[in-house]
Amino acid sequence: MGTIPRTIMSKEYKLHCFAQSGSAYKVALMLACSGVDWEPVFVDFFHGQTRGADWRTSVNEMGEVPVLEHAGITLTQSGVILDYLADHLGTFGAQSENERREILRWILFDNHKFTSYIASYRYFRSFATTPQHPEVQKFLRGRVEAAYSIVETHLAENEYMVGKRPTIADLSLAGYVFYPAEETSFDLPAAYPNIARWTQRIANLPGWKDPYELMPGERIAPRNV
Ligand SMILES: N[C@@H](CCC(=O)N[C@@H](CS)C(=O)NCC(=O)O)C(=O)O
Structure with missing residues (x-):
């Protein structure tokens, strides 16, 4: 053969x-x-x-x-x-030019603030082999909270980030929200209930899986907490 x-x-x-x-x-x-x-x-x-x-x-x-x-x-x-x-x-995807720009606007916000600060904060908190300075972590946490508050307010009036259905803006912002609180230290239902409800809407999409089910790699127990 x-x-x-x-x-x-x-x-x-x-x-x-x-x-x-x-x-x-x-x-x-x-x-x-x-x-x-x-x-x-x-x-x-x-x-x-x-x-x-x-x-x-x-x-x-x-x-x-x-x-x-x-x-x-x-x-x-x-x-x-x-x-x-x-x-x-x-x-x-977008269904109009205006939606296309709105999606881009949220993806840029996500990459600059919503994802980048939680990604850095969680990395230093849970995965870095040497702990970060507490003042740096305090700064990052404050930036996470500021970004989360903005999305929390937006989701008070909207089921999804853009329009009335899930778009790539939601998938982008959802990058880190399914990681466990033991890694992120954020209790979403308690601190950001609108984000928590939106997270559940995304988890209900057909095909949805947890990051640890979808992607390869060993789990690492949080290191610096
Ligand atoms: N804006 C980038 C961010 C990608 C990113 O930061 N990826 C991390 C892993 S989650 C990485 O590869 N970091 C390597 C580094 O910063 O050295 C994207 O959305 O693709």
């Missing part, structure tokens, strides 16, 4: 990811909730793979996960990947 060509053996969508990456989870969730058969490619972030010169040259010059490979192209930045998939799959 001859060798099966790699293109036939492998799935059409490959996502370079690891279980603790909420940024990768945004894309994994998009693929899962769009019913796409995709293949995770494990990135050993915690042993420095993304910091290696080789990985940066051959996979992503920005040194970041997620990376999506599809149809001979390689895409990075979760917001760009979500936009690409929404166009390509016809799921969770």
Whole structure:
């Protein structure tokens, strides 16, 4: 029997990811909730793979996960990947020019503030091998709370971030909200009930799975708490 060509053996969508990456989870969730058969490619972030010169040259010059490979192209930045998939799959996208801009507005806010501060705060709290200075953690926590309050207020009047249905803006903002409170230290139902209800709406989408079910990698018990 001859060798099966790699293109036939492998799935059409490959996502370079690891279980603790909420940024990768945004894309994994998009693929899962769009019913796409995709293949995770494990990135050993915690042993420095993304910091290696080789990985940066051959996979992503920005040194970041997620990376999506599809149809001979390689895409990075979760917001760009979500936009690409929404166009390509016809799921969770905008239905008007105005919606397209609103989605972009929330994805930019998410990348700058909502995701980036919780990602840094959780990383130093739960996964860094040396603890961060308490004042830095205090600063980051304050920034998380400010960003969460803005989304909490928005969700008081809206079931989803843009329009009346879930879009890639919701999937982007949802990157870190499903990680356990033991990692994030945020009790969403108690502190941000509108975010908690929106989180439940997203968890009810067909295909939804928890980040630790969707992406490969060992679980790490929180280290610095
Ligand atoms: N804005 C980027 C953020 C990606 C990001 O920060 N990924 C983390 C993992 S969750 C990473 O690879 N960090 C490596 C580093 O900063 O050195 C996106 O949404 O794709």
